[in-house]
Amino acid sequence: MSLNKLVNQLSVSHKKDYSKILKEFDFSLIDFKSIEHWKPNAYTRNCFYRDSSFELILICWDKGVKTAIHDHDGEDCCVMLLEGEMEEDFYTLNDKGQLVFQSTKTLKKYQLTQADKNNGFHRLKNQFSQRAMSLHLYANPIEESLTLDEVSGKIIKKKLNYNSYKPIALTVNN
DSSP states (O other), X not given: OOHHHHHHHHHTSOGGGHHHHHHHSOGGGOOOTXXXXXXXXXXXXXXXXXXXXXXXXXXXXXXXXXXXXBOOTXXXXXXXXXXXXEEEXXXXXXXXXXXXXXXXXXXXXXXXXXEOXXXXXXXXXXXXXXXXXXXXXXXXXXXXXXXXXXXXXXXXXXXXXXXXXOOOOOOOOO
């Protein structure tokens, strides 16, 4: 299997089938070295495929890093953990517009988690003693998100960007 095969499968599928495709895909056969980009004390967003329907981003997590609490701007998101362990915290907005913690779950290698417009807000964190790596599938591509500014305590719109963009060469299946 290759990333080319994954992109082709996703391209001819409906987004309701994306999680099934990711669960059935054998990621153990994929070498992500050419896409990986690591920074100490940070996580990096490394996009390797994007079209009008979806984008695929490899996120490389150093030890002890976490995202801000954020949503996905009403878009669906599937996250497949490829290496290490991660924790995911879930939040909802109360009537006063304040975030309220709901629960935490631990993700292990090759586990999938999903977010959509009904899931509210979440935070991913690598609180473990080794690096982690996760594949994020956003349907449709996400340009911005509502994000908690931890300094002000306010929820703001944040424009999203990539740390690297290395599109893979595709062979289209007919």
